[in-house]
Amino acid sequence: MxxxxxxxxxxxxxxxxxxxxxxxxxxxxxxxxxxxxxxxQEKMQSILSTIGIETERANAEELFNKHITQQIALDHNGEEKEGVVAFEVDLAKELSKPVEEQSFPIYLANYEGSEFYIAPLRGSGLWDAIWGYIALKDDANTVKGVIFDHKGETAGLGAEITTDWFQQRFVDEKIFDENGNLVGVNVVKGYSGGNNKDDNKVDSISGATITGDGVTDMLSNRLKNYLPFFKKIKDIKVVTR
Known part of the structure; x- marks a missing residue:
């Protein structure tokens, strides 16, 4: 040719x-x-980091199996769903379903002699999805730690939700108010409460109000689904609203 x-x-x-x-x-x-x-493995790393375990990816599974004592997929009544593997639940897909059909994964952990409850989170930021995990101490109220991530938030602004300094603000905050209402932790612009850990508030990121509101909504919207479970396992009086 x-x-x-x-x-x-x-x-x-x-x-x-x-x-x-x-x-x-x-x-x-x-x-x-x-x-x-x-x-x-990165998912295991994220879950472990909420209770203070930082590890390389190669060691994540060993530590995950050691410290995560139970993995449960719950229904909207706080009962375990048979045949559903908690670790394999995709929240992005679950959120497209009616609440009555969703699965709500929760991880029970033991680290340094303390018990923790770890729940996955997913919501909306300014531009796209945000997600993460929150660990609660044995009282099912006090935050042990959080980790957040995002798909398309603005670098230097909303993307700062992934930073240690922002996530550290949530440590020891409460998700219930003094009346037993589940309010989560509110990210507040111009917050002046200092280090008050009993007002359910943290300071926002400058210039990232909408992303901060997304974090606020994500925490309250996701955690309210675990109220029936917490009522069953803990001797706490909570109010659903």
Whole structure:
């Protein structure tokens, strides 16, 4: 075939496109198991970090199995759902279902002689989804730790929810008010309460009011689904509103 002809150029271009497509497809397929495993280990890291365990990804599963004592998928009544693996519940998909059909994962942990309850979170920021985990101490009220992440918040503004200095503000905050109402932890612009851990409030990120509101809503909206469970296992009086 004449290499200077239009037909040769056309056939060569098609051949290159096919070769590149097959190569990329093969690479993606080959790497898929590794990518899924990395995501699984990173999820374990995030859960562990809420109770103060920082670890490399390679060690995450060992520590997860050691300190996470139970993994339960709950229904909206706080009862365990048979046949549902808590770790495999995808909140992004669950949120598209009616509440009565959703699964609510919770992880029970033991670390340094203390018991904790860890719940996954998901909500909306300024531009896209935000998510994370919150760990509560044995009273099912006091925050042990949180971790947040996002898909598309603005760097230097809303994206700061991923920073240690912001997440540290939630430590020892309460999710119930003095009357037993579940209010979560409110991210408040211009907060002047200092280090008050009993007012259910933390200071917001400057210039990221909408993302902060998203965190507030995410905490209260997700945690209220665990009220029936906490009522069953703890001797606490709470009010649903």
């Amino acid at each position: 004449n290499k200077n002809s239009n037909a040769y150029t056309f056939i060569f271009a098609i051949a290159m496109v096919v070769i590149v497509a097959v190569t990329l497809s093969f690479t993606a397929t080959s790497l898929s198991p590794m990518q899924k495993e990395n995501v699984r």
